[in-house]
Amino acid sequence: MTDYFFDDTETILKKNEKKKKLNELLDRYGSIENIEKNAIGVDGYDYMFANTDNLINEVLEERTLRQVSRLAKQEEKSSEYDKIRKEDELENISRYIPSEGFNDVYHSKLDEDGRVIYLGTEQHEGGYSDRKNDLGGKTNYGITQDSLDEYNNLWNSYLKKGKNFPKDVRQLKALQAKQILDEMYFQRYGIDKIKNTIITRNVFDEEMNQGTNAGKDIAELVNKVKGTNFPLNKVISDKLAVAINNLSSEESIKINDLLTLKRMERYFESVDKKPNPNINNLRGWYNRVQSYHSQPKVFEKLYKDKIDYYIQKKYPHYYNKQ
Numbered sequence: 001m002t003d004y005f006f007d008d009t010e011t012i013l014k015k016n017e018k019k020k021k022l023n024e025l026l027d028r029y030g031s032i033e034n035i036e037k038n039a040i041g042v043d044g045y046d047y048m049f050a051n052t053d054n055l056i057n058e059v060l061e062e063r064t065l066r067q068v069s070r071l072a073k074q075e076e077k078s079s080e081y082d083k084i085r086k087e088d089e090l091e092n093i094s095r096y097i098p099s100e101g102f103n104d105v106y107h108s109k110l111d112e113d114g115r116v117i118y119l120g121t122e123q124h125e126g127g128y129s130d131r132k133n134d135l136g137g138k139t140n141y142g143i144t145q146d147s148l149d150e151y152n153n154l155w156n157s158y159l160k161k162g163k164n165f166p167k168d169v170r171q172l173k174a175l176q177a178k179q180i181l182d183e184m185y186f187q188r189y190g191i192d193k194i195k196n197t198i199i200t201r202n203v204f205d206e207e208m209n210q211g212t213n214a215g216k217d218i219a220e221l222v223n224k225v226k227g228t229n230f231p232l233n234k235v236i237s238d239k240l241a242v243a244i245n246n247l248s249s250e251e252s253i254k255i256n257d258l259l260t261l262k263r264m265e266r267y268f269e270s271v272d273k274k275p276n277p278n279i280n281n282l283r284g285w286y287n288r289v290q291s292y293h294s295q296p297k298v299f300e301k302l303y304k305d306k307i308d309y310y311i312q313k314k315y316p317h318y319y320n321k322q
Contacts, residue, residue, distance in 0.1 A: 022056055023063070105205075106178055124205070139169065141172060141174055142181060148167075148169045151183075181208060188235075191203055193238060195241075196245050198253065203236075206259070210263060210266060210267075215234045216233065217259060217262055217263075219231065225251055225258075256293075263289045277318070277320075279319050280320050282307060282311065
């Protein structure tokens with residue numbers, strides 16, 4: 001077995017490489033038991049040569065410490081949002097009960113180790129913003145001033161009767177924003193009929209963040225993968241929803257990932273149509289869509305160089321590093 005001396009830079013580097021390999025194997029197999037039971041071929045050899053001096057125990061201890069740190073940060077974030085929701089409830093601003101499945105879209109989901117599985121709309125959007133690079137203008141919890149005006153003046157909902165939805169988006173409460181997103185996007189375009197969670201999340205995020213193409217896009221992709229002929233409508237039909245709900249796990253992942261690619265290409269088109277100010281939104285859009293892809297590293301390989309090309313070479317004169 002190898003002895004490690006912490007004043008020996010070369011040895012430390014070798015040790016770090018072994019730790020990296022052990023972390024990769026733990027990510028792939030889930031536990032020491034699964035590695036020792038199932039790792040064969042290259043993985044088996046990697047484990048045997050990386051786990052000198054029982055280094056796996058040190059790796060597990062470091063992973064536990066990182067997990068505790070992640071949980072603490074997540075609890076801090078969650079407490080902030082819980083505080084906002086409780087304040088809204090105390091003010092009795094809404095009789096609103098989320099439609100079935102909307103909480104799974106709106107709120108983040110963590111695994112048992114506290115790692116983010118899905119970053120919900122609530123966390124993507126945050127609170128109030130009025131960035132000069134945002135063509136949507138003033139936005140609060142994902143609701144633009146135009147959307148609030150539509151809800152107040154044109155949208156027919158018994159839920160808002162007797163409730164004081166503000167005229168100014170800056171005064172909008174978190175639960176009010178959630179209600180608007182549920183009614184005017186999730187239900188309005190038939191997304192609530194999709195019970196296939198991985199696709200529901202992606203379709204909803206496209207609908208609220210990229211206009212009203214989501215229904216058309218998902219119909220087009222289902223047709224492509226399944227050989228069907230659903231019409232390309234803005235609103236998801238009952239028949240299309242049934243087809244989506246009956247997809248196999250492999251088909252769901254394939255269609256979901258194709259949708260992320262389609263969404264990313266549409267963001268590039270938005271930059272080409274209006275480089276100023278959209279080039280300044282490109283990295284944020286990329287991060288958002290990447291979070292919906294089943295393999296974020298694959299998505300990164302597909303688009304990282306193109307993102308850099310757009311910012312550094314194609315439209316550097318419009319890019320504001322701030």
